[in-house]
Structures are given as C-alpha cells and as structure tokens.
Amino acid sequence: MTKRVGLYPGTFDPVTNGHLDIVTRATRVVDHLIVAVAANAGKGPLFTLEERVAMVEADMADLAQSTGTTIEVRSFDTLLVDFTRDCGANLIVRGLRAVSDFEYEFQMAGMNARLSPDIETIFLMASERCQFISSRFVKEIGRLGGDISQFVTPRVKANLDEKFGF
Numbered sequence: 001m002t003k004r005v006g007l008y009p010g011t012f013d014p015v016t017n018g019h020l021d022i023v024t025r026a027t028r029v030v031d032h033l034i035v036a037v038a039a040n041a042g043k044g045p046l047f048t049l050e051e052r053v054a055m056v057e058a059d060m061a062d063l064a065q066s067t068g069t070t071i072e073v074r075s076f077d078t079l080l081v082d083f084t085r086d087c088g089a090n091l092i093v094r095g096l097r098a099v100s101d102f103e104y105e106f107q108m109a110g111m112n113a114r115l116s117p118d119i120e121t122i123f124l125m126a127s128e129r130c131q132f133i134s135s136r137f138v139k140e141i142g143r144l145g146g147d148i149s150q151f152v153t154p155r156v157k158a159n160l161d162e163k164f165g166f
Contacts, residue, residue, distance in 0.1 A: 006030035006122075007089040009080055011038050011135070013045040014156045015056050018126055018133035020063060022095035025124050027069035034087050035060055039077035046139055046163060049075055058155055081116035092121045097131045 064071040109121040
C-alpha cells in the first residue's frame with residue numbers, strides 16, 4: 001500500500017486551536033503529515049519564521065503523541081506545489097471556516113491542479129467550535145488585552161503575551 005503523505009501549509013502567525021483541529025483531523029486520512037510554515041513576508045507576520053516554526057513544532061509534538069501519526073514541521077518559501085513535490089507529499093490539506101474561505105481556496109486549488117495535476121487538494125471543514133478562530137482575530141484580541149486562552153495553547157498565549165508586553 002502506498003504511504004499517504006499530506007502537507008498542511010499556512011503562515012501560522014500564530015498557530016491556533018483551529019489549526020490544531022485541522023491537523024488532528026488530517027491525521028485520520030494520511031500516514032505522515034507535514035505542517036509547512038510559509039515564510040509569507042507579504043503578510044507582515046508578527047512572529048519571525050523561526051518563532052512560528054518553534055511554536056508549531058511544540059504543538060505538533062503534543063499532537064503526534066496523541067494521534068499516533070508522524071507529524072513533521074518544515075518551513076518553505078517556494079511555490080507550494082514545488083515544495084509539496086519536494087517533500088514527497090501527494091496531498092495538500094486545507095481548512096475551510098466559512099463560505100468566504102471557499103472562493104479563495106477553490107481558486108488556489110484549481111491553480112495548483114493546473115501546475116501539478118498529480119497533487120490532490122482536500123478540504124476539511126472547521127469543527128463548529130473552531131469556525132470563527134483566525135490568527136488575525138487572535139492577534140487583535142491579544143493586542144488589546146483580551147482573553148485568548150480558549151483560542152490558542154498556553155504556550156502560544158505566553159508567546160503572544162510576551163510580544164505584546166503583558
């Protein structure tokens with residue numbers, strides 16, 4: 001049987017419980033999952049690439065133990081389909097929260113399919129409890145001193161508190 005290798009890309013600035021939900025559910029359909037942290041300087045991330053990778057690695061170590069699936073964290077700054085192929089993955093995992101996500105993700109999946117027809121994209125709908133969580137909202141709430149503990153792990157909350165000087 002062929003090993004199913006999936007790649008879950010994102011900026012993860014920061015990684016949220018919504019991301020962890022998608023990772024947990026993705027481990028049910030792949031044998032090995034690569035969580036790919038995009039450099040994505042164009043988005044002006046709050047955390048450096050190295051900081052984001054470290055946060056994701058810490059949270060993925062906890063998840064790998066609980067799911068029994070191997071989870072690897074890698075950073076990238078190349079075309080997604082090229083990176084996916086270079087990693088030996090044949091599946092891109094994307095999470096959808098709302099209808100507004102669908103249009104962008106649909107266009108990206110179509111473009112990726114044209115660039116690399118051998119790589120499939122699957123969409124996982126966010127769990128009901130995670131549909132409204134976004135890194136952008138978490139950063140804004142955290143920056144204004146709101147309680148973000150239900151949206152991120154304690155480790156990520158501590159990193160955000162430190163960034164915001166709390």
